[in-house]
Amino acid sequence: MxxxxxxxxxxxxxxxxxxxxxxxxxxxxxxxxxxxxxxxxxxxxxxDVHILAVEKPWYELKPESVPADVRSVPFGGLAYVRSDWAKPDELPGAAEAELTQSGTAFTLKSPAVGEVVLGAEDVAAFYRHDVQxxxxxxxxxxxxxxxxxxxxxxxxxxxxxxxxxxxxxxxxxxxxxxxxxxxxxxxxxxxxxxxxxxxxxxxxxxxxxxxxxxxxxxxxxxxxxxxxxxxxxxxxxxxxxxxxxxxxxxxxxxxxxxxxxxxxxxxxxxxxxxxxxxxxxGVMTMIQAFRREQALVGEFEAINEDRYRNxxxxxxxxxxxxxxxxxxxxxxxxxxxxxxxxxxxxxxxxxxxxxxxxxxxxxxxxxxxxxxxxxxxxxxxxxxxxxxxxxxxEEEGMEAEPDSSVARRPEGHVVFDGVTFGYKPGEPVLRSVSFEARRGETVALVGHTGSGKSSIMNLLLGFYEPEAGTIRIDGRDIGGLSKQSLRRHMGIVLQDPFLFTGDIRFNVSLHDTGMTDGQVRRALREVGAADFVDRLPGGLHEPVVERGGTLSAGQRQLISFARALAYDPAVLILDEATSSIDSETESVIRHALDVLRSGRTTFIIAHRLSTIKEADLILVLHKGEIVERGTHDELMARQGRYYRMYQLQSAG
Structure with a gap:
């Protein structure tokens, strides 16, 4: 500034x-x-002109000597003309008179009457031409x-x-x-x-x-x-x-x-x-669970007290x-x-x-x-x-881009070529990551927390720019693509699904007025959510409170999954999408995915390795690098990091 x-x-x-x-x-x-x-x-x-004008000079003369067009005040058989009503040369035979005020008393002084104290009626008479x-x-x-x-x-x-x-x-x-x-x-x-x-x-x-x-x-x-x-x-x-x-x-x-x-x-x-x-x-349950209420009250009180002093x-x-x-x-x-x-x-x-x-x-x-x-x-x-x-x-933002409604739907051929990225300068979380996902393939990303799985998806969605290397979709570097066009044909389901205040239909269509109820129902049916939605009193129009608090975690996940599929994405991203779903619901989604993967490139981030056995390519990440890649059977035969992770989960 x-x-x-x-x-x-x-x-x-x-x-x-x-x-x-x-x-x-x-x-x-x-x-x-x-x-x-x-x-x-x-x-x-x-x-000045009316109230105090009574103290201006007066002229005393006989009534018959007053011209017809001149105002006058009769008193004691004579006529009195104020100096602002006529000039002396217009009043033949006139003598000067004086009207003064002392407190509430008015006194008239003239050659004919001498000095006379006026009564209230007389004073009113001298003001007669000023009243109107x-x-x-x-x-x-x-x-x-x-x-x-x-x-x-x-x-x-x-x-x-x-x-x-x-x-x-x-x-x-x-x-x-x-x-x-x-x-x-x-x-x-x-x-x-x-x-x-x-x-x-x-x-x-x-x-x-x-x-x-x-x-x-x-x-x-x-x-x-x-x-x-x-x-x-x-x-x-x-x-x-x-x-x-x-x-x-x-x-x-x-x-x-x-x-x-x-x-x-x-x-x-x-x-x-x-x-x-x-x-x-937002985290009240955690605060109460760990008994941090007093500590946070003290922190808030310190801020509030400083504001009060200022x-x-x-x-x-x-x-x-x-x-x-x-x-x-x-x-x-x-x-x-x-x-x-x-x-x-x-x-x-x-x-x-x-x-x-x-x-x-x-x-x-x-x-x-x-x-x-x-x-x-x-x-x-x-x-x-x-x-x-x-x-x-003034914070630098992305340039406003034209409506991407006419953008061509991509085939979904995704290539990462030597991509390096870090959220902070000098601290890379991805190091020279390279892989290829062809149209219709399912690519799974596995690895311990912090290995870089979500970072790969953030880069693919254009939320961040890589420090080195390129990301291409259908041979085009996404750095030169409109972010709206890029994301228009992508669907994503997060580990912690977010539902907006509104109803079920709104949370699937997200302000898309062109999406019909039939399209919304079809998306819900394909992910196995139609049954529980139909049981709700309002059906598609059942109100959803903030963050979907009245729905179970699995129901919220299914709605967010239907939201992604309703837009018919070319690239589908599932970020720990089945972590909050029970086994029965997971089987419903897996069945829907078998139908929907046709013609789509699907990326799955999962800790539960049992959900990615059928993936066309599994990438094992460790400290920002791809240390293993292949199908489930190939990686199990190799008996490396993926094999040990799978054995640990199976033993568990």
């Missing part, structure tokens, strides 16, 4: 896949933000608030649905990629860690998109909008307010710097916990640099603003409406800043998770 920058670019590229939704949501966001920011400006209009505009503006504020709520809901829904779609795409890309990874990767990586990256880490990435688009973008635009409104109100206070941004930026930088290492450890410990859980649950350290940093820091700096700043602009110079420096709107806008800055801080922890977890997911996606 190239660091956070690379992660950011890849996350941005995924976002571009749904740019239409994101752009539409951002447009709605801007409209909603405009509706929200318009509120204080309208409030300023109400205060104020009500309209208040109604506009309510409408804008409703519109802002609707727009905010719409943009939030659109952004979050886009985030869900983006993460859905990432999760599917990761899932597809793990199918392209070589088997060697899974040999060295705990299953729980892979599961954690696909399930937990992708879910955290979703939080990143939701935090970024629904919080960081929204908050960022809100902050820009608020400062734009502040500049419109008063550039001096706006410039002074800009001093908050570097302070908050510094707090964010410090927060990210000191908490990132704890987040990385937390995610790593979570993956270790998942790996431990996966391994523990989580507490991160929370400590967040508590210091998050909401508390924002409120502390913001309140200090507002106090300075009130002290500086709220003194005696307030009346001459700025209007009260501007001051009110300014304080309102400053309060609106804190909310998005706090929103950013509240989401920083989620964002950090998500970035670390994204690094882990993209690291998995």
């Amino acid at each position: 190239n660091g956070t920058g690379s992660v950011g670019r890849r996350l941005f590229r995924y976002m571009l896949l749904f740019k239409g939704r994101v752009i539409a949501a951002l447009i709605v966001l801007v409209l909603g933000m405009a509706a929200q920011l318009a509120g204080p400006l309208i409030a300023k209009q109400i205060i 505009p104020v009500m309209l503006l208040v109604g506009l504020i309510v409408l804008l608030a409703l519109a802002a709520s609707a727009l905010n809901f719409t943009q939030s829904y659109m952004l979050q649905s886009a985030a869900q779609r983006i993460v859905q795409r990432i999760r599917m890309d990761v899932f597809r990629h793990i199918h392209r990874l070589p088997v060697r990767f899974f040999d060295n990586t705990p299953v729980g860690q892979v599961v954690s990256r696909i399930a937990n880490d992708t879910e955290n990435i979703k939080e990143l998109y939701m935090s970024f688009m629904a919080t960081f973008v929204v908050s960022g635009l809100n902050i820009v909008g608020v400062f734009g409104a502040l500049l419109f109100l008063d550039w001096r206070m706006a410039l002074l307010s800009l001093g908050l941004l570097p302070i908050y930026a510094g707090i964010i930088v410090l927060h990210l710097k000191y908490s990132r290492k704890y987040v990385a450890v937390i995610r790593a410990r979570l993956a270790e916990m998942n790996a431990t859980l996966n391994e523990t649950i 989580q507490i350290a991160q929370f400590r940093i967040f508590s210091f640099s998050g909401r508390n820091a924002v409120y502390f700096c913001g309140r200090i700043f507002i106090a300075v603003i009130i002290w500086y602009f709220g003194s005696e110079s307030l009346a001459s420096a700025i209007s009260f409406g501007v001051f009110y709107a300014f304080v309102d806008y400053m309060g609106r800055i804190f909310e998005p800043i706090i929103g950013i801080f509240d989401q920083l922890m989620n964002a950090q977890r998500a970035v670390v998770s994204a690094e882990r997911v993209f690291a998995l996606m």
Whole structure:
């Protein structure tokens, strides 16, 4: 990985896949933000133009002298016109008057009436022409608030649905990629860690998109909008307010710097916990049989305790640099603003409406800043998770290959020519292995554990590449073949058969929608599994729980055998396939094999030598080398390693 920058670019590229939704949501966001920011400006209009306008200069004159198109207020037999309603030269014979407010009392001073304290009805009369505009503006504020709520809901829904779609795409890309990874990767990586990256880490990435688009973008635009409104109100206070941004930026930088290492450890410990859980649950019978419960509990507790300590350290940093820091700096700043602009110079420096709107806008800055801080922890977890997911996606995998449905079925002529292979460099498990299996032949591989039998089959299936030598099928080096094409015409039955959650039919057909019930039944019948399947309540559609726990070992093996045969393979591989089957079931399979071997090349890995007497070729392996080869009778006559192995089993 190239660091956070690379992660950011890849996350941005995924976002571009749904740019239409994101752009539409951002447009709605801007409209909603405009509706929200318009509120204080309208409030300023109400205060300065209508509520405080009563203290503007008034003109006193006779009612008949007031022009017909000029508003006026009758009081004491005279008419009073506010200076914003008409100019002095439009009012012949008018005298200046003054209306002042002290607390809740209003006083009128004029040449005609002198100084008079107005009653409530008189004050209402002087506001008579402002009531309707104020009500309209208040109604506009309510409408804008409703519109802002609707727009905010719409943009939030659109952004979050886009985030869900983006993460859905990432999760599917990761899932597809793990199918392209070589088997060697899974040999060295705990299953729980892979599961954690696909399930937990992708879910955290979703939080990143939701935090970024629904919080960081929204908050960022809100902050820009608020400062734009502040500049419109008063550039001096706006410039002074800009001093908050570097302070908050510094707090964010410090927060990210000191908490990132704890987040990385937390995610790593979570993956270790998942790996431990996966391994523990999978071998619970062994753990209980050997009384290792307390040891594993202690191991899990150590991982959990380390995660807890790092989580507490991160929370400590967040508590210091998050909401508390924002409120502390913001309140200090507002106090300075009130002290500086709220003194005696307030009346001459700025209007009260501007001051009110300014304080309102400053309060609106804190909310998005706090929103950013509240989401920083989620964002950090998500970035670390994204690094882990993209690291998995950067693991070198096999190139995607076209559909191999048109690939020609091979004859099944298999040749190993001087093949050397090791799972670790410098530690070969196969040394210059050479043999040939012609079409329709049965080749058996025998030898002690670790002699290399399964490694030969892993190479034949293309799970690993040989270090030296070649493997050819029908004269073609399988290294140049599509792995899908190679395996399409191969069937395999493992010693420990794996059944998927579903039903019997699914476990035989494995997502092949073109396979009919008749083909499935025929495969089951040929391996001798039809009888017990028909006795099940659901027949072919009998539910199969995880790993086929409700079936016996022999029944699971028969179903996996039918699975291999249903695809009519050219090469059939039986890896200890009869080890979990009783003698009666084994005889059924052997009878089916006699019919099915015609036209197929069959490889059998077996410790029970009685099952391979009729093999066309038996290869005896020892420490990665073929030390004997021949038919059963030939090897018995030679009285070598195979003879001794057979005698030991017969004596047993």
